[in-house]
Ligand code: DX5
């Protein structure tokens with residue numbers, strides 16, 4: 001199974017954004033992870049389309065855009081135009097999730113669904129085959145630098161089981177509190193993609209952290 005790392009630019013130094021983007025371009029990371037927060041769905045505001053646009057201009061890897069916003073269906077086309085390759089919405093923010101996923105794919109992006117720590121995986125049983133990326137939140141969304149919620153390991157197993165039962169092709173992403181110490185455990189449990197912010201941009205040697213996350217088995 002391919003191990004993917006998606007550095008979250010939320011933890012990058014925004015006064016040096018271009019050099020952070022170039023660092024990730026040169027690294028063994030696979031995607032850019034961009035956390036969009038509206039101060040309503042989550043108690044924090046991060047950035048929106050102009051930053052996604054800027055990253056897209058310089059990035060040589062796909063953009064994995066994580067929307068932590070209410071009514072995300074209002075902005076599907078805007079994020080497509082800004083350069084998102086994968087667009088994830090929160091299960092908890094979508095009344096008509098099936099329609100929203102359809103619109104994301106119709107716009108030409110991969111469709112992702114993120115689950116808050118308290119939301120069970122089994123709620124996705126009737127829609128898993130439509131989901132390209134399932135993001136299991138291993139912290140309460142809104143901030144970088146929080147501690148990993150260990151119960152996520154069980155959710156990775158549950159997600160794997162559901163995906164194979166339904167013969168889905170969904171990738172499992174784990175987002176929040178990922179570091180060089182827990183990465184191998186998460187990959188071994190069945191994660192396909194690990195998002196990491198603090199553990200990469202807060203590290204003395206970000207390139208080495210990315211390698212360690214990918215290599216440890
Ligand atoms: C949390 C975000 C995460 C966050 C990860 O709301 O969705 O992507 O940036 O940051 P770390 O790796 O510092 O927990």
Ligand code: ZN
Nearest residue numbers: 035066175195
């Ligand atoms: Zn995220």
